[in-house]
Amino acid sequence: ANDNIYFSGQSHSTDFPLPSMPYTPYQLNEDVLGSIFIAGLSADFTEPLGATFIGGDKVDMARSIDVAPNGNIYVTGFTNSSNYPYTIGALETSGKGIIISAFNPDLSELIASTRL
Secondary structure (H helix, E strand, O other), rough: OOOOOOEEEEOOOOOOOOOOOOOOEEOOOOOOOOEEEEEEEEEOOOOOOEEEEHHHHOOOOEEEEEEEEOOEEEEEOOOOOOOOOOOOOOOOOOOOOEEEEEEOOOOEEEEEEOOO
């Protein structure tokens, strides 16, 4: 599992190839302004581990990604969206600016998301 590859970026696609997973991406709408995507592949590039979007109604961009020892995935970046998905109890739960969002290892759960 430690050799898996996780990556993030920005997509303007309305048909980004998400694996068949039993969950909905954390994206409020598919837009051409750009949303953050996060995806994982096995070390040999043969198996998709998961993929999702996160974003709001304006431009959202990922700048960095990291995998914690427990497998959780952390993405930092910025949002211009007033409705970026923040989690309850987060440091900041509204507004535009620098964001950090955390997902479980298969990207099926948004664990935490805040604006800094």
